[in-house]
Amino acid sequence: KHPFTHYCGGGGTGGCPPVGIQLEGLILPPVLTIDVVLGLLGNLVALWIFCFKLKTWNPNTLFLFNLVIADFLALVSLPLRIDALLRRHWVFGDGLCRINLFLMFSNRTASIALMTVVAIYRYFKVVHPHHRFNAMTKRQAALVSVFVWLLVISPRVPMLAYSHIKGSGNRTQCFFFTSYKEASRAIIILVGMHRILTVLEFVIPLAMLTFCSVRISCFLKQRQMGKPEKIRKAMRVCTAIVVVFLVCFLPTTVTTIGVWVVRTYRPWDCSAFYTFTQLTIVSLGLNFLNSALDPIIYVFSSSMFRKALCSSLPPSLRCGNDAAAENTSTSTSASASGTQTVELRSIGVRSRNEAM
Secondary structure, X not given: OOOOHHHHOOOOOOXXXXXXXXXXXXXXXXXXXXXXXXXXXXXXXXXXXXXXXXXXXOHHHHHHHHHHHXXXXXXXXXXXXXXXXXXXXXXXXXXXXXXXXXXXXXXXXXXXXXXXXXXXXXXXXXXXXXXXXXXXXXXXXXXXXXXXXXXXXXXXXXHHHOOOEEOOHHHOEEOOOOOOOOOOHHHHHHHHHHHHHHHXXXXXXXXXXXXXXXXXXXXXXXXXXXXXXXXXXXXXXXHHHHHHHHHHHHHHHHHHHHHHHHHHHOOOOHHHHHHHHHHHHHHHHHHOOHHHHHHHHHHHHOHHXXXXXXXXXXXXXXXXXXXXXXXXXXXXXXXXXXXXXXXXXXXXXXXXXXXX
């Protein structure tokens, strides 16, 4: 059995034998490797921008920075998981097993929660510009971030209290449980709570994201007053968040519900169970793709981040406005320099004439 078996239903449902062992070993390593490489590249650049290029911070910037931290927590956990899939056994011990599973599941919740906070912040800025929510200080934004992290971590803390190591010698594995027959009552309750959270933490934020996007769109179309660029900018933010949210988290939510329904109402239907299990395995790769796609949200959601990023690029690669500004600045400097040279020559000529 393999490390991701916990996510796919463990040792099978009813009389069905374990499934997905060969598929997860074939598909997940390359997919997760791509997630790690792209995620590290994008988030290292984002971290560099946040730490060394942004001169001023606002609440929105602080929320995005926390999203970077959440992505790194997932990225540092995936190499161990990739290694376990390639070796076909877990070699890092019980402590790292608990931390690894905790980080993997916490990242999903943290990413969803922080993306939702960013969307809500944008909603109040656009639709209710005079609301006191927009007067939030950086200190208050930090407290909101702490609250979000506590809300994210609290339901996952019990995962750290139990050993998830199964087997012995060089055949040990790190996963939630092997099967319902082998799992303790506490683990069964923990797995049930995890499945409920997987569904709720997708459905509720999706409803909030949809509401914010629709309200922003309607508000700006009614009061555009000749500012179509403002509409496009705000809608790009909402669209980027919703697209990343759906691509990364919808497949896992649907397949989780599918496995749950089959286990509960059709325990004899091995074909359906195998289908949903295999889809769940594939969806895991998309689940962690959010760490690679989140930098897109940073670019669309923060003008300060976007300007800092563009100003850090070579002039030929800079954004349109920044490149134009650079060219204008260069032309202005050259013009000023030329004017100054002409004036100096004129002064020199006058001085020689006066001397004669």
